[in-house]
Amino acid sequence: MTTRRRFLEMGAGGLAIPAVSSLSLPAWAGKVWQPDELPEGAVAQGLLEALPGKVPLIKRSYRPPNFETPVDYLRDVITPNNAFFVRYHLSGVPTVDAKTWRLKVGGDAAGSALELDFDSLRRDFVAQEIVAVCQCSGNRRGMFSPHVQGVEWGVGAMGNARWKGARLRDILARAGVKKEAIEVAFNGADTAPLPATPDFVKSIPVDIAMGENTLVAWEMNGKPLPHWNGFPARLVVPGWTGTYWVKHLTDVEVRSKPLGGFWMNPAYRVPAGKFPAADPFRTQATAANTPITDIVVNSLVTSLRDGQRFHAGQVIDVAGIAWDGGRGIRRVDVSVDSGRSWQAAELGRDLGRFSFRAFSLKFKADRKGPAVVMVKATNNRGDTQVPELIFNPAGYHHNVIPRIMIEVA
Amino acid sequence: MATLRAFCLSIAVLAALPALAGEEKFRLKEAPGADKVRANCVACHSLDYIALNSPFLDHKGWEATVAKMGKAFGAPVRPEDAGPIADYLAKHYGKR
Numbered sequence: 001m002t003t004r005r006r007f008l009e010m011g012a013g014g015l016a017i018p019a020v021s022s023l024s025l026p027a028w029a030g031k032v033w034q035p036d037e038l039p040e041g042a043v044a045q046g047l048l049e050a051l052p053g054k055v056p057l058i059k060r061s062y063r064p065p066n067f068e069t070p071v072d073y074l075r076d077v078i079t080p081n082n083a084f085f086v087r088y089h090l091s092g093v094p095t096v097d098a099k100t101w102r103l104k105v106g107g108d109a110a111g112s113a114l115e116l117d118f119d120s121l122r123r124d125f126v127a128q129e130i131v132a133v134c135q136c137s138g139n140r141r142g143m144f145s146p147h148v149q150g151v152e153w154g155v156g157a158m159g160n161a162r163w164k165g166a167r168l169r170d171i172l173a174r175a176g177v178k179k180e181a182i183e184v185a186f187n188g189a190d191t192a193p194l195p196a197t198p199d200f201v202k203s204i205p206v207d208i209a210m211g212e213n214t215l216v217a218w219e220m221n222g223k224p225l226p227h228w229n230g231f232p233a234r235l236v237v238p239g240w241t242g243t244y245w246v247k248h249l250t251d252v253e254v255r256s257k258p259l260g261g262f263w264m265n266p267a268y269r270v271p272a273g274k275f276p277a278a279d280p281f282r283t284q285a286t287a288a289n290t291p292i293t294d295i296v297v298n299s300l301v302t303s304l305r306d307g308q309r310f311h312a313g314q315v316i317d318v319a320g321i322a323w324d325g326g327r328g329i330r331r332v333d334v335s336v337d338s339g340r341s342w343q344a345a346e347l348g349r350d351l352g353r354f355s356f357r358a359f360s361l362k363f364k365a366d367r368k369g370p371a372v373v374m375v376k377a378t379n380n381r382g383d384t385q386v387p388e389l390i391f392n393p394a395g396y397h398h399n400v401i402p403r404i405m406i407e408v409a
Numbered sequence: 410m411a412t413l414r415a416f417c418l419s420i421a422v423l424a425a426l427p428a429l430a431g432e433e434k435f436r437l438k439e440a441p442g443a444d445k446v447r448a449n450c451v452a453c454h455s456l457d458y459i460a461l462n463s464p465f466l467d468h469k470g471w472e473a474t475v476a477k478m479g480k481a482f483g484a485p486v487r488p489e490d491a492g493p494i495a496d497y498l499a500k501h502y503g504k505r
Binding site for chain 1: 431432435452453457458459460461462463464465466481482485502
């Protein structure tokens with residue numbers, strides 16, 4: 001499968017993405033790159049639109065709001081808050097007042113019930129900081145062949161930020177965790193318009209909940225969480241996909257039994273055995289499938305577009321970002337001859353094993369004609385991006401090695 | 410009446426969420442069945458979801474989608490409306 005690329009002309013306007021609200025601008029002002037593989041309808045609907053407080057992002061759906069980060073903002077390893085993607089399942093997006101917000105901790109496997117207000121969350125626990133990628137499970141779903149239903153994301157349903165918060169395990173320790181605890185479940189303040197719609201509630205294994213990196217975060221890149229990214233506090237589960245990073249967090253439940261409900265099963269599942277290297281989620285696994293867990297190793301080329309033309313003798317920079325679910329990036333290899341030979345790219349500053357890592361490989365375009373650029377990231381466990389899509393019906397874990405066609409004239 | 414209930418709900422939802430303005434810019438293709446789609450779908454999501462997921466589902470795919478909206482998400486789609494809705498979606502937003 002190829003990742004042919006193109007500019008999508010969406011009318012008049014320059015390359016620069018206007019940093020003002022779309023309310024005063026036509027939605028099609030400016031232009032934005034979207035992958036060629038997306039369904040036609042997704043490309044046509046992928047308008048640049050700004051939610052309040054955000055720069056124009058690629059609108060996938062208005063309500064619930066699903067907005068994707070354009071590649072232009074993914075060149076830096078830290079994604080700006082106002083360009084960070086937005087993803088909601090339920091259209092009742094809550095406006096939460098930090099003064100009246102409470103975090104309730106309880107459950108049948110908690111020692112006692114506990115309630116924290118925003119001040120006590122920030123004051124009573126040792127604040128931790130971690131740089132981590134938040135990536136929607138369905139990032140790149142729109143590039144699946146054949147197409148599968150859902151939000152037809154391109155490459156930008158992800159971002160990397162420095163999160164600050166309290167360790168979940170410190171909060172849980174205050175309530176007490178009984179030895180029969182197997183999962184910890186999370187609810188946020190978002191709601192569905194119909195009472196019959198399942199509330200968005202998620203759980204993680206207790207060992208992940210008690211891990212040193214799992215946070216209840218109130219800051220993102222040194223600022224309060226943006227409204228659209230979970231103000232005033234959200235769960236941060238470094239390494240695991242965004243579905244577990246519950247926004248506008250209100251309830252934490254320590255459980256002795258697996259959490260049920262639509263959002264745990266059948267949603268967010270991958271077929272059993274298709275991704276054998278993934279972190280297990282034993283209390284939720286069935287013979288047929290298992291919840292999606294950690295992020296597969298992946299990369300994104302941000303310096304080249306498919307079809308881009310260069311002069312012979314010009315130096316071409318194959319640059320971008322690589323990431324995985326927390327083993328850390330060991331190397332990124334680049335081929336400029338359709339995969340016949342590979343060279344190791346230079347890696348950028350290491351912001352930790354859960355972060356985007358920049359890479360760059362410069363080469364001189366000395367041969368005229370078309371060339372195919374390929375990029376393959378490898379993590380510290382030896383996992384690499386895959387040559388062919390591992391198809392799964394929900395459209396997860398797309399980490400296919402790209403083939404970017406360029407032309408040297 | 411389910412459709413009236415859905416319509417009223419949709420008004421309530423839209424009124425409660427002014428920050429999500431913009432969806433009125435999306436227009437469904439006007440054809441028989443479009444009114445039923447609006448009445449049954451708009452309570453929970455903007456209609457651009459339909460175009461977003463097009464054109465790759467065949468009639469069976471859209472039937473399954475309509476059924477999922479009822480079964481998984483609790484949308485009160487009347488049984489007699491499900492067929493015409495799937496027909497409309499397959500004809501105007503289906504696999505070509």
